[in-house]
Amino acid sequence: MFDRILPYILAGISVGGQYALIAVGYTMVYGILRLINFAHGDIFTAAGFFMVYLTASLPMAVSIPLVIVLTVALGFLLERAAYKPLRTAPRMSVMISAIGASYLLQNLMWYITGGLAKQYPVLPWLGDNVQIFSASTKVVTIVTPILTILLVIALVMLIRYTKIGMAMRAVSHDFETSQLMGIRINSVISMTFVIGSGLAAVGSMLYFTNYSTVTPTVGAMPGLKAFVAAVFGGIGSIPGAVIGAFIIGICENLIKAAGYTAFSDAFTFALLIVVLLFKPTGLFGEKTAEKV
Amino acid sequence: MKKMSKTRLIVSLLAVLLLYAGAWYAETAMGANNMLITVLKKGAVYALIAVSMNLLNGFTGLFSLGQAGFMLVGAYVYAVFTIPLKRHAAVYQYYNGGIIQFELPLLVALILGGVVAAILAALVGLPVLRLKSDYLAIATLGFAEIIRAVVQWDSLGPITNGSNLLKTYPTFSNTKILGTTVLFPFIVSGVCIGLILLLINSTYGRAFKAIRDDEVAAEAMGINLFKHKELAFVISCFFAGIGGALLAMFQGTVQANSFKSAMTYDILLMVVIGGMGSVSGSVIASFLYIACSEWWLRFLDNEQVINGFQVPLLRSGFRMVVFSVVIMIVVLFFRRGIMGDRELWDLRLPKRKKEGGALK
């Protein structure tokens, strides 16, 4: 029994960590702009393509940092082009802009790649096989949760102890007032997108090492699931997003272990709906009341 | 307000009739396989779906992203119950010919598609309509994904044919009216949109708009939020189901896998381009959207050489890039869309200062 389930649990932890890295981007953006950044999954996909194209001509040691830089730049650009002009618009407009941006990114990637699946390069060491108890797996499976937790701890420290972190907390608490207090909200928002995209880039390296091919729409599903994880954990809460992501990653793989692979996506959403019904603000979310 | 005067009503109806006559004439002149006719048929189908979504998102202020799921239900109900019995063995080849051993008349199946979608919406609405904006969006999106997974479930195969195609059911070429295929979608879609318009301009429609504008005030005015949201949701999904069935008729084959969230996004963009809260805007935008993506921008996908000069950028996929850039421009800079929240028939009429005038 254990031998049969172990590989699924390992895969669950691994994919959970990858979701977590994406989910942090969702939850931070939501915390500050109250916006579901539908294009975040496509940023993640773009990071995959950057790696494919860069490694074609550059050595790995140069490509990896360059991928992160390019992804961050893309995230920054996305915010400036698609969300900044709508700062005072109703929330629905911004959400629609996010959907439009996602559509544009997907079509752009389709155009550039010709719509064909691209082989993701094998990253050294991460792609090697290791033996854990009875299960054989790639190194990335072990590295993902560790790296995820380290990065998230670093992020939480950043938010708690640095000036920009303090500004982020202030803006997420009260957008208008913090603006009046002299916080440059535009740079705070940009910083949020930079961090979110950077983490998505790392997440994409780990994810595609497992799944090996990149297509223009491949990011949509992990993107949605990471968002579900963020809602599950209580949107706006970083530890919540990480815990939610691990729970979803593990549950999804256990469903696969039980032989219901077709339902693994549906299950994620069912879980979300159940959580929303019984704890509408997620596991660690704060309650807000509308003033009448 | 918006009490339409008799003359305006008659003029509008005449204009619609003229449009139908034009479509009929175009098909008799050019044949059913002409690109224009294809676009007209698909546009009519999407017009209904976009208007049904606008009823929710634009008029009631419920940001729902579940449209594709309810279209899927309508499409499947229609297809499953209209596949001719003698074709069952071929269609359900992996499931011993399926377990549904009867067929329904086309119109009955079409309406049943809407009814089943509406019943499902009533059940889904019970929990999710209590959620607020973004949460509602993500929950309805989730439900659509769940529906898609369930329909493809192998155990339901004898009914839904699992993840395989449904085909050989009657299509628009089986529903010729006056010798043309284009009139059936036009009439069904037109009647449905007419019903939605009647609803929007009734006291219930006013209540929907009140909820959109201010939930707290609407509730304080005695409007039961949940009941009215549920009503809007069920009616919208009923018409989305009919729209899905029409789409199945248009396509000739139907497969659950094509009803992804991307389809919902397409429809949402039509609604936005037309203008949230404008029925005529949604209709115009649907035709434009379909025409652009299927027809007018096609040339962008083909490499072209003019005078020995290779036109840059033109190759497969460029059409969608241009298209999405246009959409982004609309979303960012023309946020009110083509019509804003006005209707075509309200335009170019002197603004009435006094409602009192209409009463005397």
Place this chain on the structure above:
Amino acid sequence: MSKNVLRLENITMQFGGVVAINDLSMRIDEGEIVALIGPNGAGKTTAFNCVTGVYEPTNGAVYFHDKIIAAAHPTGKMKRMYAGPDPDKFKNLHVQLTPDQITKMGIARTFQNIRLFKSQTAFENVLIATHLRRTSNVFSAMFRLNWKEEKRNRERTMELLRIVGLDDVAGEKATSLPYGKQRRLEIARALATEPSLLLLDEPAAGMNPQETLELGQFIQQIKKDFGLTVFVIEHHMDLVMGISDRIYVIEFGKQIAEGTPEEIQNNQAVIDAYLGGNDE
């Protein structure tokens, strides 16, 4: 003895550790104009929200024409945090009607920070409020089988607009109206729900002395014409003293005085509460 329309019994409203209203009891009799006054942040609007079903009180009960519309006692986490009196008095009661049910029973309100339907005209704003007395269902409304009722509602809407003096701007967008007119539109909208008790939340806010004076006369007029009972929150003392039959004063959520305008004007506790100049 006159019948009482609204009765609050030991209402306590606590948000987390903050006690917004502490053990407020009051009654309003038929045909009265009763004012609730108090310094900013005293909990006046919170009291309104408890009556109209927007908030569920932490403890206490609200009766309308002797029927319970809200009754609660501290439960769950609140049991430990509860800082008000009598946590056990309403132990066996738990009723919470929703705002729309309460409006249907005959309580209508206006809002302190005007909440009109933004995209609608003045006429439509009032017309929407006739929806709750409909006899049509969705099908009869869709196919206009309710045209008689519809016509009646439109006429009544116009009549109400005439009463509040807005018939000349019926076709204007509600939000394009000047502030004073928006306030009157809110009153017309509330009247369209056919209430027996009208709750006005700072109806004179932002008005000059002349407008305030007119508003006072207007409130007395509609009270007479519609056979209303009026419950008003207000800061303008001229208005309050001029129209009220009785006044309740609260400070920090606690009732500090109750009585006729003369009694209140001479009440030492009230004078102390308002000392420091907030007497506009």
